[in-house]
Amino acid sequence: IQRSLACGSARHQASCSLKRSCKHIGDRVRLAIPATTPHHQTSDFSPSAGGNPLAKTTISGATAPFYASIGPVLTRYEADLDTATLAPAQSLSLDLDIQYAWRHPILPVFYVAISNGGPGRKGDINKLVSCRIDPSTGDIALFGPAQDLRWRPLHLSLDKQNAHVLVAYNNPSAVTVHAIGPDGALGDEVPRSPDLDVGIFGHQVLVTPD
Numbered sequence: 001i002q003r004s005l006a007c008g009s010a011r012h013q014a015s016c017s018l019k020r021s022c023k024h025i026g027d028r029v030r031l032a033i034p035a036t037t038p039h040h041q042t043s044d045f046s047p048s049a050g051g052n053p054l055a056k057t058t059i060s061g062a063t064a065p066f067y068a069s070i071g072p073v074l075t076r077y078e079a080d081l082d083t084a085t086l087a088p089a090q091s092l093s094l095d096l097d098i099q100y101a102w103r104h105p106i107l108p109v110f111y112v113a114i115s116n117g118g119p120g121r122k123g124d125i126n127k128l129v130s131c132r133i134d135p136s137t138g139d140i141a142l143f144g145p146a147q148d149l150r151w152r153p154l155h156l157s158l159d160k161q162n163a164h165v166l167v168a169y170n171n172p173s174a175v176t177v178h179a180i181g182p183d184g185a186l187g188d189e190v191p192r193s194p195d196l197d198v199g200i201f202g203h204q205v206l207v208t209p210d
Contacts, residue, residue: 065089065138069098072114074131076138090139096125102156102165108133109143109184111165117152122171126152128178130186144185147178155204164190168205173198175205 066079066086072094077086096114103110111130117123132143155168158180165178165186175198179187 065133067101067140069101071097074098074112074140076140078138092131092140092142094129094142096127099153100155102158104158104180104184105162107162107184108135111156111158111186113149113153113156113167115149115152121152123152126150128153128156128165128167128186130184132184144181144183147186147189149176150174154202157206160207166205166207168202170201170203173200173202175202 064079064081066077068075068077074092074094075088076090078089079086094112094114096116097118099113099115101110101112109130109132111128113126113128115123115126117126126149128147128149130143131140133140149167149169151169151171151174153167154170157166158164159166159177163180165180167176167178169175175192175196177190177192179190181187
């Protein structure tokens with residue numbers, strides 16, 4: 001699987017990336033993930049440039065779901081597009097602090113990396129979980145089996161075929177690949193080459209356009 005792995009300093013743990021729809025601010029993560037994925041959606045960012053494929057999505061009507069997390073709690077807000085206001089609608093606790101999330105571009109599913117670690121805390125319980133989005137309401141619920149991760153995850157994305165979740169780690173610098181079933185449920189980790197060069201501080205993994 002081709003990938004682009006970004007390496008940098010530890011300051012990334014408290015930095016914001018304007019090209020992502022997910023922003024890390026200490027233990028707080030803000031997620032902007034639409035509940036539905038119209039086939040006519042457009043995106044200003046390419047995956048190779050670090051952009052979320054759902055950064056710009058055509059949404060009909062005056063409201064749209066907006067997902068945000070603080071610690072382990074993921075909350076769905078109704079965003080009023082006319083007044084630019086948010087109203088909390090539903091919350092789901094994932095037990096461990098949310099590190100990053102990535103929406104499946106076709107299925108109503110997104111993948112969330114969670115851990116009891118954080119900035120300055122390595123953590124010893126790390127998992128990858130999937131959540132299903134109700135297309136009619138935007139409500140979220142855990143879906144399918146969780147996968148244990150070896151280390152605290154910093155970033156994740158999907159491959160070009162939407163068949164695998166790629167997870168990046170910084171301590172140690174590493175990347176793992178996890179299968180996705182036809183229904184979007186997480187499968188087993190795919191064995192990786194021991195010779196894979198992931199640099200000294202891997203904190204992002206993305207597929208190349210080709």
